[in-house]
Amino acid sequence: MAEYGFETKLLHEGTRVERLATDPETVPVYMTTAFHVDDLDALEARYAVKGFCYNRSDNPNRVALADLMTSLEEGEMSIATNCGMSAISIVMLSMLSQGDHILADKTLYGETVTLFDLMAKYGISVTYADFTDLEKVKAAVRPETKVFYTETISNPMITVVDIPAIAAIAHEHGCNLVVDNTFTGPVAIKPLKLGADVVINSLTKFSNGHSDVLCGSATGRLDLIQQARSFSVLHGGVADPMSAWLCQRGMRTMGLRVRQQAHNAEQLAAALVKHPHVKKVLHPSLACHPQHELAQRLYTNGITTAMMGIEVPADREKINAFIRSLKIVNYAMTLGGIRTTIAHPCTSSHHGLPQEVLDDIGITFGLIRVSVGLENIEDLIADFEQALKVFD
Numbered sequence: 001m002a003e004y005g006f007e008t009k010l011l012h013e014g015t016r017v018e019r020l021a022t023d024p025e026t027v028p029v030y031m032t033t034a035f036h037v038d039d040l041d042a043l044e045a046r047y048a049v050k051g052f053c054y055n056r057s058d059n060p061n062r063v064a065l066a067d068l069m070t071s072l073e074e075g076e077m078s079i080a081t082n083c084g085m086s087a088i089s090i091v092m093l094s095m096l097s098q099g100d101h102i103l104a105d106k107t108l109y110g111e112t113v114t115l116f117d118l119m120a121k122y123g124i125s126v127t128y129a130d131f132t133d134l135e136k137v138k139a140a141v142r143p144e145t146k147v148f149y150t151e152t153i154s155n156p157m158i159t160v161v162d163i164p165a166i167a168a169i170a171h172e173h174g175c176n177l178v179v180d181n182t183f184t185g186p187v188a189i190k191p192l193k194l195g196a197d198v199v200i201n202s203l204t205k206f207s208n209g210h211s212d213v214l215c216g217s218a219t220g221r222l223d224l225i226q227q228a229r230s231f232s233v234l235h236g237g238v239a240d241p242m243s244a245w246l247c248q249r250g251m252r253t254m255g256l257r258v259r260q261q262a263h264n265a266e267q268l269a270a271a272l273v274k275h276p277h278v279k280k281v282l283h284p285s286l287a288c289h290p291q292h293e294l295a296q297r298l299y300t301n302g303i304t305t306a307m308m309g310i311e312v313p314a315d316r317e318k319i320n321a322f323i324r325s326l327k328i329v330n331y332a333m334t335l336g337g338i339r340t341t342i343a344h345p346c347t348s349s350h351h352g353l354p355q356e357v358l359d360d361i362g363i364t365f366g367l368i369r370v371s372v373g374l375e376n377i378e379d380l381i382a383d384f385e386q387a388l389k390v391f392d
Contacts, residue, residue, distance in 0.1 A: 029245045030060045057233050061244035065203075066217065068248055072186040073199050075219035079229045080244055084182060084202025086237030087216035088112060091178060091198055092147065094231035095224065098123035100146040103175070105131035105161065107154035107361050110350035112180070116149075131161045132291065134169065141173050148175055152191060153183040153305050156345045156369040157362055158282035160291035163298065167195025176224065182206070182336075183307045187258040188299050197221050198228075205336025206306065208250035209257050215239050215247040257338065257374065261306035264380065265372035269308050271381045277391040279366065282309035306372040307335065314366035318390050319344070325387035328375060335371035340380060343369045 001009050021028075035052045037043045043053075052058050066078040081087040092115075096102070102116055106128035116126040129140040131150050148170040150161045163179060170177040179191040182202040191199045198220035201207055208215060216239075218228055232238055239247070269283035281288075284295035284304045295304050312319065323331050323342070332341035333348055343349060345363050358364075372380070 027061060027064050027245065027248070030241050032241075055241070056236060056238060059238075059241050059244070061241040061248070062239050065215070065239065065244040065248045068251060069186075069201070069203075069217045069219050072251075073181075073192055073201075073219040074186075074190050075192050075199065075225070076222040077225040077229075078217055078219040079225060079232050080203075080239040080247075081216040081218070081232060081237050082239050082243065083214040083237070084180075084200065084204060084216040085111060085115065086232075086235070087200045087202070087218045088180070089115060090232045090235050090237055091200060091218045091224075091228050092116075092119070092149070093235075094228045095147055095176060095178075096124050099144060100124050101142050101144040102126040103137070103140055103142075103145050103148050104128050105150040105154060107131075107157045107159055108149075108151060109155040109180070110345070110353055112149075113353065113357075131166060132159055134162070134165055137166065137169055141169070141175075145173060145175055148177045149180075150177075151180040151183065152189055153284070153307060155183060155307075156282075156309055156343075156349060156367065158284065158289075158305070158307060158309050160284050160289075160295045160298070160304075162294055163189075163191050163194040163196060171195070184299075184305050185254065185258060187255055188262065188301055188303050188305065192220060194298070198224055202336075203247050203251075204334065206258050206261070207254055207336075208247045209254060209336060209338055210246075210250050211332070211334060211337035211339075213243045213246040213250070215243050258306065259301075259303050260374055261338075261372050262303035264374070264377050265306045265308050265370075266304075267377045268370070268372055268380055268384070272310055272384060275385065275388060277312060277388045278310050279313070280309075280311040282311075308370045308372065310368050310370060311364060312366045312368060312388070313391055314364055315391075316365070319366070319368075321390040322387050325390055326383055327386075328379060328383050329387075332371075335369070337371065338374050340373035340375055341371045343371075345369055 033055045062080045065080040069078040127140050130136050167177045176197040178198045179196040180200045181191055182205050185206045201217045203215040203217055266285040269281050269286055272278045273281040329340045345367055346365050350363055
């Protein structure tokens with residue numbers, strides 16, 4: 001480009017790599033908004049093979065991440081989104097129309113509840129039922145019900161849902177079952193193999209595992225995910241190349257991380273359930289958990305979840321002192337990272353829900369949600385025990 005001016009060279013030189021760079025050890029980051037074509041014939045040829053043209057429509061990093069999720073969740077197709085909430089909204093809005101009805105578990109992540117309640121503006125209604133009581137689920141089905149929605153393990157009550165039984169009820173009424181698998185990920189359970197039609201993951205959490213990226217996914221039946229993919233391109237909530245790349249990198253160690261984190265959670269739960277200042281411990285590994293036997297049946301890989309809950313006295317000042325007293329455990333508005341974190345559902349994930357709704361779910365002011373990390377388990381138990389002394 002010797003004949004061109006400085007500004008033109010600045011923009012155009014180095015934008016093409018003439019030598020082929022094939023089969024790299026890891027997928028490169030395709031940080032580009034678009035892919036060039038030579039002419040209209042080349043454009044039509046690109047369309048014919050579903051090649052890459054524009055980042056919002058398709059990107060190699062997003063495709064690689066979606067392919068990984070399809071394999072891990074054992075579905076037919078996946079989409080990768082810019083966060084878990086966009087995965088939920090894309091799937092639900094692509095499946096529902098004005099006049100349709102959602103039947104949802106009453107113990108869901110607070111912002112999922114807020115999202116479903118907002119759908120009333122568009123003529124989509126929702127009923128919340130106790131999905132651990134199959135008779136209540138059956139009684140809540142309406143003629144206009146189109147989608148059942150639940151979480152594998154609920155946020156933050158750590159209840160376990162009988163997915164095969166819920167799927168049977170949904171399909172009996174001609175409905176689809178959508179399951180949020182964020183609290184376990186495909187390491188511990190595969191909802192699609194148990195009868196779900198779509199499984200959603202907030203990849204931000206345990207899948208990525210390093211608390212440094214927002215990403216989400218939806219995996220499932222081909223027709224439903226193709227529909228969701230078309231909607232996602234218009235919705236715009238797709239994963240950007242760097243986030244998709246980072247998430248895929250983090251997922252390579254998910255099998256090791258999540259297994260150890262769940263094992264740590266089991267040991268922490270076993271220690272704290274005997275503590276005099278802990279009123280209740282919520283973890284399915286405990287024999288006192290109401291769905292302990294169900295969890296043993298469904299979670300066949302020998303692990304359940306690294307998420308747990310503890311209930312302490314509902315004294316705001318002492319809860320603040322407890323949080324401040326923790327030395328290696330941090331308070332964080334997220335979960336699933338390699339370090340142990342806690343959150344207070346009443347003032348974070350479920351902040352803004354009416355008190356009667358919190359009471360119905362069972363979320364008390366003393367409930368602390370714990371995302372167990374990879375620390376030495378003896379250090380972790382000791383940290384909780386010394387901090388709990390504030391309740392003496």
